Amino acid sequence: MKAIITVVGQDQVGIVARVANELAKLNVNIVDMSQTLMDHNFTMMLSGEWDDQQLSFADAKTAMERLETASGLTIRIQRQAVFDAIQKL
Numbered sequence: 001m002k003a004i005i006t007v008v009g010q011d012q013v014g015i016v017a018r019v020a021n022e023l024a025k026l027n028v029n030i031v032d033m034s035q036t037l038m039d040h041n042f043t044m045m046l047s048g049e050w051d052d053q054q055l056s057f058a059d060a061k062t063a064m065e066r067l068e069t070a071s072g073l074t075i076r077i078q079r080q081a082v083f084d085a086i087q088k089l
Helices: 015-025 057-071 080-088
Strands: 002-010 029-038 041-049 074-079
Touching (some): 015 041, 074 080
């Protein structure tokens, strides 16, 4: 499975570490990542992939939702195929 994950929110210490640690627990490999900080607003977009026999998309989404709640950030996860299709519109 390949997915795009976006993270947006007020800058705070450890955002990248928290997201990366959660993905590592899920055995999700971060393939590419871009981040920026603008006037104390943090944004990150990353591409991740994993074996969908070991982790369902629904379980990955649930984990990101828990992290979103715990961190006060906005975290969205979308299947790569859906993201690509939307970008072509």
